[in-house]
Amino acid sequence: MKILKLSFALLLCAIISSCSNDDSGEDLTGQTGELIIKFDNGVGDQDFIFGTTYTKSNNESYQLETLKYLISNITLTDSEGNVYTYPYNDNIFIISEANANNAGEIYVTLNDVDAADYTEISFGIGIDQDRFALGADGQGDFLTTAEEEGMLWSWATGYRFTRLDGTYSSDIATDEALNIHMGSVGTAIDNYREVTLTLPNTVLVREDSSPQIHIVADIALLFDGNTSVSFDEGYSQVHVDETTTGVIANNAMEMFSVHHIHND
């Protein structure tokens, strides 16, 4: 058995090295291809499922009926340090669990990505201040998309970066409302955050292939990340408060990890 594993690993090494050998002589100038990023929401070691009760710290539990967040400003860095930025106007996405396939994956398809060997992906959670400051020019059609998805505030001009709606229970509460609507508020509260993830293997974007990056978002870390929060103590309703939205924004940065990649 061990021998089998070892030989398999050796085979894998051989394939990878042979691939990269091929690459060195490859001219990728002007070539573009498709890249699929799969977002897969989970809670700890479980898949995320609507209506399922999950436990967290402080003897609290929760279940959700809405789970959405905004991703923007996706960039990819290749093995030589060159940074590719997806076209600005199309570089905003709503990741909604309701749009997930049967495997619980939400697909973001990037078209016409520069062909390269990418080793790193970065993206923002929410909308950055620069884009907001562009006014209508920076939002394009995304404003209507966000509105239709319930990610636009109507009482103020801004977006919900996260939208988690459901109920929670604790030692003192039973099925109380849980709404995590974190966002920036004007220019005064900036809750936009960026994350950079190193890819476990090189992602080869080519004209004739559509590689996939499988990203897992651990929702548990939103509540028990760098800062552990208690629903009973002000975190069952997160909307505009500078402190609570900031804590959720910082925790959101830790949610994401690259589970694996597919080159085909």
Add this chain to the structure above:
Amino acid sequence: MKKEILIILGWIVVVGCSSNNINAVYEPIYLEVEQPANFPEISYNLDNNPVTEAGFELGKSLFYEGKLSANDAIPCAFCHEQAFAFTHHGHTVSHGVNGGIGTRNAQPIQNLAYQTEFMWDGAASHLDLQPVIPITSELEMGETISNVIAKLQTDSYYQSQFTKAFEDGEINSENLLKALSQFMVMMVSSNSTYDKYIRNEDNVTLTDIELDGLATFNNKCATCHATDLFTDHSYRNNGLSINPSLNDEGRYAVFENPDDLYKFKVPSLRNVAVSGPYMHDGRFSTLEAVLTFYDSGMTDNGNVDAVFSREDGTLGITLFDYEKESIVAFLNTLTDEEFLTDERFSEY
């Protein structure tokens, strides 16, 4: 023979129609946004949305367009009437679709290009995005942006006007909001008697009582009503008693910051004589009532701005009768008849 005539007639109709579409092309003629000499510098970034004749015309049509509301009957102009500096004359608060009653007094639309935050509580931090609030508010226009776009897309006037106004010609939220901003940034009120006096134009002078009012104003009001926009753009709690039926917490609603309780934006005073009633809830119908309030009507609601504290610990700005009278006389010089009757902004 009859058939032939019909065919020819049909052809004429078709050509007539298509020539209309051919007329709708994007040929931008740029308009300049006024920068009055006595104003602070413009804040709106025109680079991202330069004003064109067609864009301005489109914005104006949209401003007067009922389709922006759920029942097709409540345009922006419903609560923003030109003769009253684009406020809702005679209304403390305004009514919207389905009999909804709002909670705040409609603010004037003027000189918005020189401001960076909008609404009584500053909930809009970009002019382009401000219209989203009234359009989607259930108490105001009760509509969705997507639905507004869908309605405009079926309208032949808008099909051709969006083509004229924007290079991509798309009827979408970006262009809708850009057009509304193009109309609004052009709405500059800077030709009141006071403006002409301060800029030494047309030999305009102020009367003695108006000058006395100006001096008192500078002494007692201009801390907050600063610059020739007559606002320092700050949010302050001015000690109004809390109306329990509205319980409007002001800017607190934006950030839920206890320091913001009952704070509202310091309003500009341009065209103030015609834009009553006054305060965020329109509780005072005359300027005299406003000045009497500042002199002797303020209440300690727990968070009143320090600027109103008298040495003896009471709240208010002491104003003698002649001071009030002269301040009102001065405020009347801020009325800009040219703006209030400017046909560029009129519906008809």
